[in-house]
Amino acid sequence: MKKPAQPPPASIIKLVLVLSMIFMGACGLVYEYVLSVLGNYLMGTSYEEIFIIIGVMMFAMGIGSLVQRIVAGNLFEKFLLLEVLLGLLGGFSATIVYMLFAVTPAYKVxxxxxxxxxxxMIGMEIPLLIRINQEYSESLRxxxxxxxxxxxxxxxxxxxxxxxxxLTHFTLAKISFVLGLTNILIGLVSLFVFRYFLDRFGLLLLVTLVSLGSICxxxxxxxxxxxxxxxxxYNDPIVFSETTPYxxxxxxxxxxxxxxxxxxxxQFSSSDEYIYHELLVFPPLVLSATAEKILILGGGDGLALREVLKFPSVRRVDLxxxxxxVIALASHQPDLIHLNQASFSDARVRIHGSTGVSLGETIEVVTRNWRSEFALDSRLEPVAEVNLYLIDADLFVRTFDDLYDCIIIDLPDPSTLELAKLxxxxxxxxxxxxxxxxGxxxxxxxxxxYSKNTFLSIGKTLREAxxxxxxxxxxxPSFGEWGWYLCWRHDLTAAQIRKKLDSITDFPTTQFLTPRLLPTCFIFPKNMLQTEKEINFNSKMNPVLWAYYRNDWKYGPD
Structure with a gap:
């Protein structure tokens, strides 16, 4: 292919440079997001890795702006080569890190x-473009x-x-390849637009096409x-894997x-999840023998809902x-449907987005009468109407003012700042x-x-509220010694609550819990809840719980 006799018009060169800068600016920021979110996922350190990796990349951009000063010769060729190298490294970055994560702790390095x-390389892009563009601009300004x-x-x-x-259409690995593809396409387009200025067009074209094929x-x-x-x-075979926007x-x-x-x-193991969910749901429900209206915050796996629906007094559940x-998985994956006893069956969910409310159609859930005096009684009784709200729990409580007989909070541990606010x-x-x-x-x-300070801080926060x-x-067994809190707002004392629990003689069907066992769960060994450290309550402006949680699981409670 012969070199063009004339360079392209200055207006075309300028347009390509401007568009290149827009795409490079977009790619540069998303590279930071991809690596920081990946680091956060792999290391499980809340926003810490996001902050550090973005800071590291910003620092490196400063280094790149200094390094470009030694770049001399044909700047067009250097720019094209830079885009191709950035596309290759950036495109394969997430996959390389994730594959190393599976085999060696050196993935962090x-x-x-x-x-x-x-x-x-991102830091070198802008100064190089400025140097190239200076011939086509009126002034430095x-x-x-x-x-x-x-x-x-x-x-x-x-x-x-x-x-x-x-985030809604691709995994992090595929996002990085999309970014790499964008960088290489910038190089490919620039290769033909700037061909007049290139001394090694054939070699650059070969490198670009090989890189393009590698990324694809x-x-x-x-x-x-x-x-x-x-x-x-993981030890066991993976049967489902998906990255959601969250x-x-x-x-x-x-x-x-x-x-x-x-x-x-x-989050749970089918071998013992019933212990956790029965302990979470039964104390408030058995104390509220006539509870009709229940709110579950979290619990998208349907397991807490399974336990709630065992109580015949319940008429409405808002989840x-x-x-x-998570709800789609629990509603359609056969093993989970078997585990949660199809607690989402017939609930058709219309998703309107995470900042709005998605309300499932009102359905009637039925069960057998567990209080019947007749052993062969097979009558089905209506249990509940189930409504599903796809919304952040914090936004829900700030938006809705409905009243509930019982509230079940089945949220993940406060391992991130976002979760600590809940x-x-x-x-x-x-x-x-x-x-x-x-209620x-x-x-x-x-x-x-294992996380005594965290546990005590949650209790103090509840009481402060x-x-x-x-x-x-x-x-x-899957988690070891685990804890919950039973809360109320009326005039009953803790002694009266214990007396009520002691008087319970009848339960819905359970796999673990019995009326005689439940009261004993409120008895703690000597000194288990004692600490010499002053424990603070958690607030949005002073999220001490996140620090307690990190320190407890890293070093053990003080």
Whole structure:
């Protein structure tokens, strides 16, 4: 292919440079998001890794802006080569880190090295374009404003695309390949537009096409590579794996049990989940013998709902869960349907988005009369109308003012700042407004043994918010010693609550809990709830619970 006799018009060159800057600005920001979110998922350290990796990449961009000063010669060729290298490294970055995560703890070093390298190359892009564009701008002032403005516009576009498009349609691995493809396509387009200025067009074209093919192959194989790497992380075969806009869901199935993980952390095992869910649901429900209206916050797996629907007095259940992916999994995956006893059956959910409300159609759920005096009684009685709200629990309690006989809080541990707000003074103060004066509330509160400070802080927060809180515990083999709180707002004392529990003689069908066992769960061994440390309550403006949780599970309670 012969070199053109004339260079392209200055207006074309300028247009390509401006558009390139927009796309590069978008890609640069999304690279930061992908690596920081990946680090957060893998290390499970809340926003810590997001902050650090973004900071590392910003630092590296500064280094890159200095490094570009030594770049000399044909700047067009250097720019094209930079885009191709950035596309290759960026495209394969998430897959490389994730595959190394499965086989070696050195993945952390690789993650930071890749973040540094990508940051350096991003940092070189803008100064190189400014140097190239200076021949086509009226002045330095105009040159800087043109390039930097397009970079900032691209960053906004990248943020919007990542949040509302890429995260909802692609895994992190595929997002990185999309970004790499974009960088290489920028190089390919620029290769032909700037051909007049290139001395090694054939070599650059070959490198670009090979890189393009590599990225396309990587995109095609990324799902297989990710499954291989993810399977290395789990003992049992993976039967379901999906990344939703909120979290990564994994379901594994062994010979005797299924296990459900969110972001790599075990949420329940079918071998003993009934212990946890019976302890979570039964105390408030058996104390509210005539409870008709129940609110469940979290519980998208349908297991707490399964226990609630055992009580014939219940007529309505409102279940609030942010992630429709969890409810879809629990509603359609055969093993989970068997486990939750099809508690979502016939509930047809219309999803309107996480900032709105998705209300399932009103359905009638029926069960056999467990209180019947006749052993052969097979009558079916209506149990509940189930409504599903796909909304953040914090937004729900700030938006709705309905009253409930019982509130069940089945939320993940406060392992992130986002989750810690759902254990805050502010959240509980609002939630009290949804609890009837004679109603009861229960919630899981992590382990009183392994995370004592966290457990005590949750109790103190509940009391500061105006609730009476009685702790209880039981051993759940998959998690060890686990704790909950039973809360109420009326004038009953803890002694009166214990007396009520002692007087219970009848239960719906259970796999673990009995009327005689339940009162003993409110008895703790000597000194288990004692600490010399001053425990503070948790609030949105002072999220001490997150710090307690991290320290407890890392070092043990003080």
């Amino acid at each position: 690789i993650l930071y090295c890749i973040a540094l390298s990508i940051g350096v 105009v040159n800087l404003s043109e390039i930097l403005c397009m970079d900032y516009i691209g960053s906004l576009i990248g943020a919007l695309l990542f949040t509302y498009v890429l 192959f990587g995109f095609y194989k990324s799902a297989d590579w990710s499954r291989w790497a993810e399977q290395k992380y 979290q990564h869901l994994t379901l594994t199935k062994g010979r005797r049990e299924i296990n459900f993980f969110i972001n790599g952390h075990l 609030v869960d942010l992630d429709p992916g 254990y805050s003074f502010d959240f509980y103060r609002l939630l009290i407004n949804n609890l009837k004066p004679e 009861f509330l229960s919630l899981q509160a992590t382990s009183p043994f 105006g609730l009476k809180a009685l702790p209880y515990h039981e051993n759940v």
